[in-house]
Amino acid sequence: MRQVVTGMWACPECGRSFASRNQAHTCVALGDLDRHFARASPQVRAAFDAVLASVSAVGPVQVLPEKTRIALAPASCASTHSRRATWCTRSG
Numbered sequence: 001m002r003q004v005v006t007g008m009w010a011c012p013e014c015g016r017s018f019a020s021r022n023q024a025h026t027c028v029a030l031g032d033l034d035r036h037f038a039r040a041s042p043q044v045r046a047a048f049d050a051v052l053a054s055v056s057a058v059g060p061v062q063v064l065p066e067k068t069r070i071a072l073a074p075a076s077c078a079s080t081h082s083r084r085a086t087w088c089t090r091s092g
């Protein structure tokens with residue numbers, strides 16, 4: 001999954017987009033959102049969807065399905081840890 005947002009720097013290795021060039025990050029391509037919920041109850045997915053809907057009501061959000069968590073980042077500054085909210089699920 002390639003997450004390129006106009007005006008942002010895209011890592012040539014993993015394809016993720018960041019507000020700052022050479023932003024420090026775990027350089028692994030994003031995974032599949034549904035994989036995080038493959039063994040979860042429907043209530044867990046419903047809770048995530050409710051959180052995502054609430055956050056999205058505030059502004060554009062990128063959903064970043066990483067290896068062990070799902071990060072929600074403002075679409076305009078999907079870069080720094082200090083600016084992003086994180087929703088964690090158990091996976092694998």
Ligand SMILES: [Zn+2]
Pocket residue numbers: 011012013014015016025026027028
């Ligand atoms: Zn990378």
